[in-house]
Amino acid sequence: MKKENTTSMMLGLDVGTSRIVAARRSGEETETNSQLNAFVNVPYAPMTEKALKREEIPFERRGAEILVHGNEAPRFADLLNVEARRPMTLGVLNSGEREGLAVVRKIVSTLVGEVPKGDTRPRIAYSVPAVPLSGGAVTEEGLTYHEATLKGLLEDMGFETRAITEGLAVIYSELEDTNYTGIGISCGGGLCNVSLAYLSMPAINFSIPKAGDFIDSSTAAVTGDLATRVRLTKEEAFHFNGNFSDKLLQAVSVYYDDMINSLIAAMKEAFSNSRRMPKLSRPIPIVLSGGTATPTGFRDRFERALTATEFPLAISEIRMAGDPLTATARGALISVLAEN
Ligand SMILES: Nc1ncnc2c1ncn2[C@@H]1O[C@H](COP(=O)(O)OP(=O)(O)OP(=O)(O)O)[C@@H](O)[C@H]1O
Ligand SMILES: [Mg+2]
Structure with missing residues (x-):
């Protein structure tokens, strides 16, 4: 019983440009769940609210706006004929996307559920990209910003964090x-x-x-x-x-x-x-x-x-990889479990 409690306090998180994936142990198995790292927001209007309810698309009303994030975002975008927005681009947080960080936080919360509060904080390993070989898109500084921002977000949610490079997580997993x-x-x-x-x-x-x-x-x-x-x-x-x-x-x-x-x-x-x-x-x-x-x-x-x-x-x-879509999150989880 004690063992079970301790391992469920550990998580692997793949924070990807396209999808966010969480992995955790459940008995001998690894369980994963994922959400698209995307969102759509439109001005609030009673008619839009009605249409969304009819389509059974879950949404949040935020003051004068309606926001849909995660897996439902593309369907909502398609319905309204707009492009879904993305909190990240080229592997890192998109600094031009004002609401991006709040959306990432919301998606991570959906995936990890309630974070237990207590003396020992749950541990999470999150994936980070590597710097491009030929420079350009993402710089060392940009990556430092990305990693530190995610760290702050996850610590604020109640986690003890460590970062793992995506390719290494794949190696740990496979x-x-x-x-x-x-x-x-x-x-x-x-x-x-x-x-x-x-x-x-x-x-x-x-x-x-x-x-x-x-x-x-x-x-x-x-x-x-x-x-x-x-x-x-x-x-x-x-x-x-x-x-x-x-x-x-x-x-x-x-x-x-x-x-x-x-x-x-x-x-x-x-x-x-x-x-x-x-x-x-x-x-x-x-x-x-x-x-x-x-x-x-x-x-x-x-x-x-x-x-x-x-x-x-x-x-x-x-x-x-055994499951190409979850290998990074699984490897991140393995890196935390190895610390025990
Ligand atoms: N069946 C498929 N055929 C082709 N491409 C696919 C398929 N399923 C997903 N993809 C593509 O895989 C990409 C997303 O992959 P993945 O979830 O591994 O990315 P990510 O980890 O979010 O991104 P990154 O690691 O670059 O930050 C998208 O470009 C998507 O279109
Ligand atoms: Mg990835």
């Missing part, structure tokens, strides 16, 4: 069999995050600013659709090796290839810089995770692109 030696990759919404660890110690972490959102916006620019519409079609219908008569899916496949090639080029560059590389005595595995890695054929396409280049490391296998 590479127990190689004693946490290998490469963890998460292809998400804003970024692809990569970590190389040796015996659980991260040697190299980096990200590239090309992932699902890049595929959506680039495709949208070509086809003239809204990015949210591209995203829906992509998630429903895209797979590799299709012979697409549909222009949208054809464009998605072009930008997927672009992303995979950029990712492999960045890995080559990072792993060739041997100063920080551990001396590896045997081939190491690569694990792929994240929503953008889920379409059928992604693993094979990635492997084909990797084999076609002169890769600086010997790779034993390339595998998909």
Whole structure:
């Protein structure tokens, strides 16, 4: 009984550009739940309130505004023909989105429920991205701001916090069999995050600013659709090796290839810089995770692109994470549980 109490006081949290995922232990199992990291707000009007009630979309009235956040946001946006807003962009809090932080807090509260108050605060490990290899989108300073802001938010909710790099969390979640030696990759919404660890110690972490959102916006620019519409079609219908008569899916496949090639080029560059590389005595595995890695054929396409280049490391296998959508949150949880 005591053990159960202590483990439920520990949480793993993946704060992603696209989704926020929480993981916790329930007996021997790990339970996860998630919400889209998005929201829509419109001016309050009695008619809007009525329409939402009829559609059974949960909402909050905030003074003169109506706000819908999380999984229901896209449906609400679609209903009103507006774009959903996003608290984060390219892996970090979007400082231009005034209400973003309050929305993240609300979504995290929905996921973690009541935070027990007492002498010992519950512990939470939250994921943070790595700095992009070639600079640009997210700077070291931007990342420090993001990490510190999330830390403040979670502490204020009553948690004792620690941050974990996203790629390392994937390694903790998926590479127990190689004693946490290998490469963890998460292809998400804003970024692809990569970590190389040796015996659980991260040697190299980096990200590239090309992932699902890049595929959506680039495709949208070509086809003239809204990015949210591209995203829906992509998630429903895209797979590799299709012979697409549909222009949208054809464009998605072009930008997927672009992303995979950029990712492999960045890995080559990072792993060739041997100063920080551990001396590896045997081939190491690569694990792929994240929503953008889920379409059928992604693993094979990635492997084909990797084999076609002169890769600086010997790779034993390339595998998909057990559950690509929750690997980061699970790994974050594992990092907290290991402290016990
Ligand atoms: N079935 C699918 N096919 C293609 N793409 C998908 C599918 N399901 C989700 N995605 C894409 O995965 C991305 C979200 O992945 P994920 O939830 O791992 O990102 P995130 O962790 O929130 O973002 P980041 O790690 O970049 O901050 C979105 O771009 C979404 O469109
Ligand atoms: Mg992610």
